[in-house]
Amino acid sequence: MTTLAVVQAGLGSPSSTQLLATRLAEATERFVPGLQVRTTHLRDVARDIADNLVTGFPSARLREVVESVVSADALIAVTPTFNASYNGLFKSFVDVLEPESLAGKPVLIGATGGTERHSLVLDHALRPLFAYLRAIVVPTGVYAASSDWGAEGLPGRVDRAAGELADLLVGRAPTQPATAGFVPFDQLLAGR
Amino acid sequence: MQFGVFTVGDVTPDPTTGRTPTEAERIKAMVAIALKAEEVGLDVFATGEHHNPPFVPSSPTTMLGYIAARTERLILSTATTLITTNDPVKIAEDYAMLQHLADGRVDLIMGRGNTGPVYPWFGKDIRDGIDLAIENYALLHKLWREDVVDWEGKHRTPLQSFTSTPRPLDDVPPFVWHGSIRSPQIAEQAAYYGDGFFANHIFWPKEHFQRLIGFYRERYEHYGHGAAHQAIVGLGGQVFMRRNSQDAVREFRPYFDNAPVYGHGPSLEEFTEQTPLTVGSPQEVIDKTLTFREHFGDYQRQLFLMDHAGLPLKTVLEQLDFLGEIVPTLRREFAVGRPADVPDAPTHASLLKAGVR
Numbered sequence A: 001m002t003t004l005a006v007v008q009a010g011l012g013s014p015s016s017t018q019l020l021a022t023r024l025a026e027a028t029e030r031f032v033p034g035l036q037v038r039t040t041h042l043r044d045v046a047r048d049i050a051d052n053l054v055t056g057f058p059s060a061r062l063r064e065v066v067e068s069v070v071s072a073d074a075l076i077a078v079t080p081t082f083n084a085s086y087n088g089l090f091k092s093f094v095d096v097l098e099p100e101s102l103a104g105k106p107v108l109i110g111a112t113g114g115t116e117r118h119s120l121v122l123d124h125a126l127r128p129l130f131a132y133l134r135a136i137v138v139p140t141g142v143y144a145a146s147s148d149w150g151a152e153g154l155p156g157r158v159d160r161a162a163g164e165l166a167d168l169l170v171g172r173a174p175t176q177p178a179t180a181g182f183v184p185f186d187q188l189l190a191g192r
Numbered sequence B: 001m002q003f004g005v006f007t008v009g010d011v012t013p014d015p016t017t018g019r020t021p022t023e024a025e026r027i028k029a030m031v032a033i034a035l036k037a038e039e040v041g042l043d044v045f046a047t048g049e050h051h052n053p054p055f056v057p058s059s060p061t062t063m064l065g066y067i068a069a070r071t072e073r074l075i076l077s078t079a080t081t082l083i084t085t086n087d088p089v090k091i092a093e094d095y096a097m098l099q100h101l102a103d104g105r106v107d108l109i110m111g112r113g114n115t116g117p118v119y120p121w122f123g124k125d126i127r128d129g130i131d132l133a134i135e136n137y138a139l140l141h142k143l144w145r146e147d148v149v150d151w152e153g154k155h156r157t158p159l160q161s162f163t164s165t166p167r168p169l170d171d172v173p174p175f176v177w178h179g180s181i182r183s184p185q186i187a188e189q190a191a192y193y194g195d196g197f198f199a200n201h202i203f204w205p206k207e208h209f210q211r212l213i214g215f216y217r218e219r220y221e222h223y224g225h226g227a228a229h230q231a232i233v234g235l236g237g238q239v240f241m242r243r244n245s246q247d248a249v250r251e252f253r254p255y256f257d258n259a260p261v262y263g264h265g266p267s268l269e270e271f272t273e274q275t276p277l278t279v280g281s282p283q284e285v286i287d288k289t290l291t292f293r294e295h296f297g298d299y300q301r302q303l304f305l306m307d308h309a310g311l312p313l314k315t316v317l318e319q320l321d322f323l324g325e326i327v328p329t330l331r332r333e334f335a336v337g338r339p340a341d342v343p344d345a346p347t348h349a350s351l352l353k354a355g356v357r
Helices: A016-031 A042-055 A060-070 A088-096 A121-132 A146-150 A154-170 A185-189 B023-039 B060-069 B088-101 B126-145 B184-193 B206-222 B245-257 B268-274 B282-296 B313-335 B348-354
Strands: A003-008 A036-041 A074-082 A106-113 A142-145 B002-007 B044-047 B075-078 B107-111 B149-151 B159-162 B175-179 B196-199 B233-235 B239-241 B278-280 B301-305
Touching: A003 A016, A003 A060, A016 A036, A016 A074, A016 A106, A016 A142, A016 A146, A016 A154, A036 A042, A036 A060, A042 A060, A042 A088, A074 A088, A074 A121, A074 A154, A106 A121, A106 A154, A121 A142, A142 A146, A142 A154, B002 B023, B002 B075, B002 B313, B023 B044, B023 B060, B023 B313, B044 B060, B044 B301, B060 B075, B060 B088, B088 B126, B126 B149, B126 B184, B175 B184, B184 B196, B184 B206, B196 B206, B196 B301, B206 B233, B206 B282, B233 B282, B239 B245, B239 B282, B239 B313, B245 B268, B245 B278, B268 B278, B278 B282, B282 B313
Parallel strands: A003 A036, A003 A074, A074 A106, A106 A142, B002 B044, B002 B301, B044 B075, B075 B107, B107 B175, B175 B196, B196 B233, B233 B301, B239 B278
Antiparallel strands: B149 B159
């Protein structure tokens, strides 16, 4: 059975980070039927993570979460943007993982923020972090600003990212045809 | 089975009074604890080795030599000797000397040390930690067993025609345990030599050490030193006792909450549930300690950490009285059902008798 771990570091409930994580997971499931998804809201283990930083070992509850993440076939990791980066809860979780434990794992990165101006957090914070961990990060990351929830474009980016993760999961080359999105010229001209 | 205490030698303020002992007070307190250990019928006193504040025991053989002169039966050990940053030649010399002065009442637990800057301070690189532990111990092992040594390695000056003096007492090197919190290579090293393996077993859940000790036992058998259940295992532990469980919890809580290693993290209740720490009545400590055998198999040495987190000497000595009170029960209970072919921890006398070099 193919498994997908979803980790999101939103602090509110409900949260837009949760919302984005859910959409990314559901889109991936559409591409990979039968996918087994396990979602962790890191807020639920926030104290366990802090305790682990202090004591050096995870509580039973956190150990279960960590095992579900490191043993999954792929990971979707979504964080809110705080002060131009992933939030502390997200990084603290990454910090209690054993070295090497994400090496080679396909990862889809996502982030949320108040405005579009933070969208590069994906590429200046999350992507280098997972590169250091030697995870395989899919080319498309998905950033959702508050305004994206009332605009066009987000579903397309979600689908593209999920498709890329699915391709890695099932071990196939990217399937999108070179002519995808092609609009015949007469249609472009129509109505002019 | 051997019972004893091990100490880190930290100088920590007492969180209930804010008072910090002087280095002199702490050093004398460690000695008082060792003497008390013998007085209440314990078998082993082991001191840590550190080269940075707030720790005082940088010179273990000086302290152990002094304790040797004031005790009769107590086995003097270390927890741990830094096999990485010490010169193995100096370890060979220092502990052979101690062995003579203490009439053989000496063994060592080797450890790598986890304080980053100690490595460069002693001219080493922490990234070589495992390699230093392997190479340095190989040399130490040879120095205690061969009168004249020619040797070349990566981490120290070569030796030609070197003899480490004094030779080990009766030509029997001190027994060595290897301690590790997370490295299977060290369990493998202990198994290879047929040495003991010591699991600190204080700060981490038992499952973690079950894997390491299981691996050590398996490899001990692989290398032909005996069956897996005959491998030489030591465990740490941490207890605080009062007649009444509630009194123990009330008194220990501020020390727990502010302890340098795990303070300001999980609650006392969570930590006692997740780790070997027991805070309660003597009977509760007996019950919990006896479960160690179920998790790790019959073992040879149980050391307790009693004097950290700023506990005052008076309290620690009271704790040792409690230990003295429960150890006869522990000895009796651990003996029940213990297979006859499970060996005791090696001592100078047993090694001499067995003709082991």
